[in-house]
Amino acid sequence: MPLNSPTLHKIEELNVENEGVKTFKFHSQEIARESEPGQFVMVWNPGIDEIPISIANASQEGELEVAIADVGDCTHNLHQKHVGDLVGLRGPFGKAFSLHGATICMVAGGYGTAPLRFAAKRAKELDKHVVLLVGARSSAELLYIEEFERMGYEVRIATEDGSEGYKGLVTELLEEILASGEKFEQVLTCGPELMMKRVCEITRRERILTQVSVERIVKCGCGACGSCDLGGYRVCKDGPVFDAEELERTEFGNWKRAKSGKRIAIKPDMSAREEIELLSIPPSRFTPANEPLLRTxxxxxxxxxxxxxxxxxxxxxxxxxxxxxxxxxxVVTKSVGLDEREGYPNPTFFELSPHSYSYVNAMGLPNPGIKNYGLEIEDAMYADVPLILSIFGKSVEECRELVRIAIKYPIDMLEFNASCPHTEFAAVEHNPKLLKSIIKEIRGIAHQKGIPVAVKISPNVGDPAGLALTAEKAGADAITAINTVISRPIDPTLDIPLLGNPTGYGGKSGKELAFGGKRVIFELYEELRIPIIGVGGIFSAKDVIEYAKNGACLFQVGSALVSEGFEIFTRLKSELKEYLVVNGYKNLGEIVGEAHRR
Ligand SMILES: Cc1cc2nc3c(=O)[nH]c(=O)nc-3n(C[C@H](O)[C@H](O)[C@H](O)COP(=O)(O)OP(=O)(O)OC[C@H]3O[C@@H](n4cnc5c(N)ncnc54)[C@H](O)[C@@H]3O)c2cc1C
Ligand SMILES: Cc1cc2nc3c(=O)[nH]c(=O)nc-3n(C[C@H](O)[C@H](O)[C@H](O)COP(=O)(O)O)c2cc1C
Ligand code: FES
Structure with missing residues (x-):
């Protein structure tokens, strides 16, 4: 998956499809050749935002089309562009539709018709029989009908006002067609979520394999940040196309998340009684494996x-x-503040150069706010492992209020993030006096409940060891190091920052951090008495061992989750166990600080 920064492309052609939707045509062999129906690209409107848009058509010759509905700031501004203007693109991202059986019904609503246009083209190449059901409020909002007819497909239209085709909802049309005895081996659907939910209910009853293309807020686009969460799935990576069964034990059709991650009802008129629906369907209890070599x-x-x-x-x-x-x-949470924050516009995350495994991000600390975070802690607690709540704040008063709420949750540890390099909260680690006062305040409250406090620092301060010592003296129970390293990537053609953060600043993570991270841990171990949590560029057991020998006793993995996925936990553990057995250690703890004992 290409995670590099957006590449500028000229708009080759612009077509007005209906009142609110335009098709943008680009030429990009790199993206088009890799694209599959159901996948999406990130479309960067420089200086404004970068948004996920489904691929409406792609060809081996490099033709790439997307249909964009004018719904808000970024899309409205894109609608003002002309042929020849530059737009950034990267992708393709996500999981595609997989076509099964000889007869397929595609149920589309609104701009959801776009990915189904690409799917219909692929079905044609595979010689499948396809029936398209296209729904809209009125005939003026229909999309790509002639395109489907040119492919030789049967298109059945449903409009709510009856201005064209069947009068009613497209889901009612689907029910009628199925009741009449028409048979399909698969249904693909894309459109408003409540429409797709109804499609799934109907096809479940009829036992028809169904795939759904869903939307959530996409920020990084590659599974790093979790903004696009749907029942623990990341829509940008595990989706956007899901089998209907995968969505059954999720909030699909009930609630989604705002840019901050706060849960919001899909039905705008949800009553207080219905707010109960903002709860998750609980996962089963999980007990971790017994691993004597690794436990600590x-x-x-x-x-x-x-x-x-x-x-x-x-x-x-x-x-x-x-x-x-x-x-x-x-598990360590996203950093949570006193108030809800939606974070910066996109781009918020990309790889610095292809296959470098070094990334830059400027998420801008999006989070639902501490009062809304209890629902997430509740879900995480179904796994019986310690939960570390990461928090941030820039004044003693703010942190006091935040921690008073935080300690009411069943958390095991607090990690105070004093070091996010691209937000106003970075000021805390650059002001030792303030840092000291905040730590004293947090510790005073957290210790009443027996909750230890780690403080997370970065190498962006001149003397990380000196800062860590200040934190220890103020009462920190542990130090986490390191946070990301400040960076400000620029687009070479436009000469503007690539990151959406208004200041253009972000933080580097990944492989490039390993060397500096290990060095900082070595220095901290020389100065501190309290435990050190190592983070930064951990991709292999060798990295963990070096961090441990330099002085870290717990380890956190970030960027490697993007390049390798969840499997990294099992791989690191099995490589570590092998190392310990081969070298005659009984527990990983025996090597902590070994580099200082030589
Ligand atoms: C996988 C996927 C495929 C999509 N395909 C298409 C498509 O083919 N054509 C199309 O017109 N739209 C598509 N969208 C929706 C599109 O991304 C949003 O309409 C767009 O981001 C709105 O941006 P805005 O600034 O104009 O509007 P805003 O005013 O910022 O937001 C309007 C609404 O758009 C949604 N939105 C805003 N930002 C994002 C974001 N970063 N990620 C996802 N949703 C967001 C929110 O629901 C929000 O309420 C897709 C979304 C996803 C997740
Ligand atoms: C997308 C992204 C979001 C991050 N958000 C936070 C955060 O909310 N709080 C925090 O303390 N660190 C945050 N970090 C920093 C990481 O926790 C970690 O310190 C850094 O990425 C270095 O580790 P890595 O090289 O393994 O990624 C974030 C990093 C990335 C890439
Ligand atoms: S947007 Fe999906 S994980 Fe970041």
């Missing part, structure tokens, strides 16, 4: 193994649960 105790907390995810790689409790079920010995 830090700050009085028992960890089944010392490898956790890094903060920021998931907002939802269900995604954290998935990390634990994949083998993480603890």
């Amino acid at each position: 105790e830090v700050c009085g907390i028992k960890f089944p193994n010392p490898i956790a995810n890094a903060a920021g790689f998931g907002v939802s409790g269900k995604l954290l649960y998935r990390y634990a079920a994949a083998g993480a010995g603890a």
